[in-house]
Amino acid sequence: MSDGSKKNKIIKGGFYLTIVNTLSQFLAIAVNIVLARLLLPEDFGLVALTMTFIGFIVLFTNMGFGSSIIHETESTQKELSSIYWINLALSVFSFLIIISTASFAAVFYEEPKLTPIILVASINILLSPVFIVQFKLLERDLEFRTISIINLSGTLIGSIAAVIGAYAGLGVYALVIQALVSSAIRLVLTLYHKRWLPSFYFNFKEIKHMIWYSLKFKASKTALYFERNIDYLILGKFFSSVILGYYAFSYNIMYTPVKRISYIFSEVLFPSFSSFKNDKQKILRGYFKSVNLIALVSVPAMTILAFNADLIINVVFGNKWDEAIPIVRILCFAGAIQSVSQFGGIIFSSIGKPEVSMYVSIGRTILTASAIVLGVQYGVLWVAYFLVISKILSFILFLLVLNRHIPFSIKQLFFSLKGPLVSLISLSIIYILVSFEYITVNPSMLLIVMLIVAFLVLYIFDKKAVFGILKVLREKTK
Structure with missing residues (x-):
């Protein structure tokens, strides 16, 4: 595939994933609103513990060799078949470990309800290996339109x-069913769109080089898992499932948009950066453009949510979530920072050095763990405050490591964040003026004013980026 056709395919892929993830984001918001009104804080806390425990076991029992398929760009039928069977075997092993240790998790967290929830949720472990190779082949071949259809259908x-x-009154199991059904739909659609079947063949020597890359990639993912989930691992021990539910609810409000936005870029950029792995400056330019596009949406959105949390949560989710409001206010700023730093690790994976991403994630995990250990001594709000500080330090750490491998100037970074930073400062000034009663407006009017200011700043500082997106949308809808 020529560079021109590859670039065009990447642009189209970005378009499809953007549209689908935008739709998925609105869908996720709508579903979270409904589920938050129907379920209890305790239900969200129990699911958070369940998913964290399952993820923790899978870290050490399943290598996840799908990444090597994308990095290799070309693989033989024998190599793919060997990867398929080793993935399947490790997933079955993971499943057996999880169901045999479920009761220990319930004892450790002093939550008897955990055992049956874990047993049901662990079925998901058996679904993934059935279609993961086919799905990674779609990613490797930049078939983002098909991937978009699969992901949206599964989410819906x-x-x-x-x-x-x-x-129907299933309570916490409604959240477990959501994950199971979503995976099942993705399985069926992936197998339908990618008609590849494994041969009854396995040869360790033929995939040794792929396994070595996957082990480095897995090490990076392991460190990233602890960075993102160590809060649940620790908080589940110190706080009740109800308080953990408030925290999980607040974290999801902050993290779901961040995850969706970053997913778009991660799914497009990892395979596309891998195809340009010998041109580091091209990867760097693509990264800063991506940071700009993410930040111009996430920074003002998270800031507006933080400053209007009372109004938004009471109107949208109901007053039973009032205790989550102060947590949401704080964690939104952590989300704004995380949105621009979360997907940066794909740069190291794309240039064949996923171990560097692992080192960065280890550093971030230490910062996050330190923040939580300090915070739990004073309460859940202090956990949130310290997490914001840890996110800032984590982003600085990533930038220092990135600069060592691909040198860049502070001017490049500032230029990519110029508009979002002005938006953050402008919205903060408005909030301060209203808080100290220099300006008197009702909560609804404050929200409207902030939205107007955010759009004005976006137009003034990121007009070119916005018009570029609109141009792509116009071309693709013709």
Whole structure:
């Protein structure tokens, strides 16, 4: 594939993933609103513990060799078949470990309800290896339109199943069903769109080089897992499932948009950066453009949510979530920072050095763990405050490591964040003026004023980027 056709395919892929993830984001928000009104804070806390425990076991029992398929760009039928069977075997092993240790998790967290929830949720472990090779082949070949259809369908049907389950009174199991149904739909659609079948063949020597890359990639993912989930691992021990539910709810409000936005870029950029792995400056330029596009949406959005949390949560989710409001206010700023730093690790994976991403994640994990250990001594709000500080330090750490491998100037970084920073400062000034009663407006009017200011700043400082997106949208809808 020529560079021109590859670039065009990447642009189209970015378009499709952007549209689908935008739709998925609105869908996720709508479903979270419904589920938050139907379920209890305790349900969200129990699911958070369940998913964290399962993820923790999978870290050490399943290598996840899919990344090597993308990095290799070309693989033989024998190599793919060997990867398929080793993935399947490790997933079965993971499943057996999880169901045999579920009761220990319940004892450790002093939550007897955890055992049956873990047993049901662990079924998801058996679904992934059935289609993961086919899905990674779609990613490797930049088939983002197909991937978009698969992901949106899984999210939609899984969400419908969760809402039906919640209305039927299934409680916490409605959230578990959501994940299971979503994976099942992705399995069926992936196998339909990618008609590849494994041969009854396995040869360790033929995939040794792929396994070595996957082990380095897995090490990076392991460190990243602890960075993102160590809060649940620790907080689940010190706080009740109800308080953990408030924290999980607040974290999801902050993290779901961040995850969706970053997912778009991660899914497009890892395979596309891998195809340009010998041109580091091209990767760097693509990264800063991506940072700009993410920040111009996430920074003002998270800031507006933080400053209007009372109004938004009471109106949208109901007053039973009032205790989550102060946590949301704080964690939104952590989300704004995380949105621009979260997907940066793909740069190291794309240039064949996923171990560097692992080192960065280890540093971030230490910062996050330190923040939580300090915070739990004073309460959940202090956990949130310290997490914001840890996110700032984590971003600085990443930039220092990135500069060592691909040198860049502070001017490049500032230029990519110029508009979002002005938006953050402008919105903060408005909030301070209203808080100290220099300006008197009701909560609804404050929200409207902030939205107007955010759009004005976006137009003034990122007009070119916005018009570029609109141009792509116009071309693709013709």
